[in-house]
Amino acid sequence: QKEVEQDPGPLSVPEGAIVSLNCTYSNSAFQYFMWYRQYSRKGPELLMYTYSSGNKEDGRFTAQVDKSSKYISLFIRDSQPSDSATYLCAMKKPGNTPLVFGKGTRLSVIA
Amino acid sequence: GAGVSQSPSNKVTEKGKDVELRCDPISGHTALYWYRQRLGQGLEFLIYFQGNSAPDKSGLPSDRFSAERTGESVSTLTIQRTQQEDSAVYLCASSLEGGQVEQYFGPGTRLTVT
Numbered sequence: 001q002k003e004v005e006q007d008p009g010p011l012s013v014p015e016g017a018i019v020s021l022n023c024t025y026s027n028s029a030f031q032y033f034m035w036y037r038q039y040s041r042k043g044p045e046l047l048m049y050t051y052s053s054g055n056k057e058d059g060r061f062t063a064q065v066d067k068s069s070k071y072i073s074l075f076i077r078d079s080q081p082s083d084s085a086t087y088l089c090a091m092k093k094p095g096n097t098p099l100v101f102g103k104g105t106r107l108s109v110i111a
Numbered sequence: 112g113a114g115v116s117q118s119p120s121n122k123v124t125e126k127g128k129d130v131e132l133r134c135d136p137i138s139g140h141t142a143l144y145w146y147r148q149r150l151g152q153g154l155e156f157l158i159y160f161q162g163n164s165a166p167d168k169s170g171l172p173s174d175r176f177s178a179e180r181t182g183e184s185v186s187t188l189t190i191q192r193t194q195q196e197d198s199a200v201y202l203c204a205s206s207l208e209g210g211q212v213e214q215y216f217g218p219g220t221r222l223t224v225t
Binding site: 041043044049097099100 | 166213
C-alpha cells in the first residue's frame, strides 16, 4: 500500500462548478498536508498547506484535513478554466523529512 | 526575485550515456531537494541538501545516481549509464531552511532515454 493515495482522474467539470479533490494516507506520523497545482510542463506551485487537522480557506480554495480518517480534501468554488491543471497532494512528517506526494489529479474546467 | 531555474529544459540521450542536470536554487535558500516525476506518477524524493551536505540520500534509486552541491548554491544531479526507466521529469526545489513546508520548484528537466 502506497503511503499516499490519490485518484488520478481525469476530472472534467463545467465552469462555475464546485470541485472536490481528495487524498488518503496510511502513515499517522504525517502532520503537514499540502496541495500543489501543476500546469503542463511547469513545476508544482504550493497552493496552501494545513498543520494537523482542520480547515483552511484561501479565496476560492478550501483545504480540509481529517486525521481520524486519514483523509484530506481540497475544494475549489466557482471553478474557472484557468484552474485546469494537475493537483497534487503532499504530506510531511515533522523535522527534516521529505515531502511524500500523491500521483496527482488532472482537472479540466470547461468554459 | 528569480525563482528556481533548471537546465537543460529537455534532454534526449542514448541508453548507456551519462547525463548531468543542473539546478540553481533561489538565492539564500539553504535547503535544496531533487525529485523525479515519472509519467502518470507523483513526485518521488531523491535527495536533500542542507548547505553543501546531503543528510538524506535515501531516495536515490541506484548507485548510478549521484548529486552534489557547491557554494551552497548550484546543484548537479548526475545519472551514469542511463537506462530507459530513467526517463522522467527531474524537478529541483529549494526552501529557506531544511524542514520547511514551503518548497519552491523549478520547471524541471525532461529526460528521455532512447
